[in-house]
Amino acid sequence: MVDVAKFKPKTVYVTYIAATPERVWQALTDPAFTRQYFFGFSIDVEPKTGGAFRMLYPDGRVHMKGEVVDWSPPHRFACTWLIEGMGGFGELPECLVSYEIEPSGQSVKMTMTEAHSWDVPEAILKGRQTGWPKIMSGLKSLLETGKSLMMQMEGPPEGVVDAVKQAVAEKPWLKR
Numbered sequence: 001m002v003d004v005a006k007f008k009p010k011t012v013y014v015t016y017i018a019a020t021p022e023r024v025w026q027a028l029t030d031p032a033f034t035r036q037y038f039f040g041f042s043i044d045v046e047p048k049t050g051g052a053f054r055m056l057y058p059d060g061r062v063h064m065k066g067e068v069v070d071w072s073p074p075h076r077f078a079c080t081w082l083i084e085g086m087g088g089f090g091e092l093p094e095c096l097v098s099y100e101i102e103p104s105g106q107s108v109k110m111t112m113t114e115a116h117s118w119d120v121p122e123a124i125l126k127g128r129q130t131g132w133p134k135i136m137s138g139l140k141s142l143l144e145t146g147k148s149l150m151m152q153m154e155g156p157p158e159g160v161v162d163a164v165k166q167a168v169a170e171k172p173w174l175k176r
Contacts, residue, residue, distance in 0.1 A: 025074035037138030123163035
């Protein structure tokens with residue numbers, strides 16, 4: 001089992017969505033939904049704490065894999081993420097992504113947190129911080145309007161790949 005105490009939040013987004021907790025949960029855990037707002041990626045999750053988690057490219061290759069750390073429908077979903085589908089990224093330590101879903105009047109307050117067990121360089125975080133707002137906006141639009149935002153997944157921002165190469169070479173997470 002994953003020791004969640006070693007992970008510290010680095011990126012947090014709060015989004016209010018005009019939907020029920022059950023619909024937001026479905027959007028986060030159903031491959032047909034994720035394909036629509038997550039740049040064509042589909043989730044493959046074993047629905048239980050300790051289960052397997054994968055995010056798949058449209059052609060079925062694994063982009064990310066991990067372990068379900070908390071499966072508490074429809075309120076909390078947390079899992080580790082290890083990016084395998086991008087050269088070198090799979091050598092970084094896994095991160096912990098969690099979604100907190102709570103009623104807020106006629107809507108839902110969804111808090112997405114990405115936490116890390118090491119001091120991630122800002123250049124690496126920059127890539128995540130440009131992707132998450134698009135993903136969360138796409139999820140919100142899909143649930144509220146039935147239509148996904150038409151955005152393309154772009155490559156990593158300038159400097160991210162070099163920062164990953166440097167981190168992999170230096171392995172700062174081992175020097176604590």
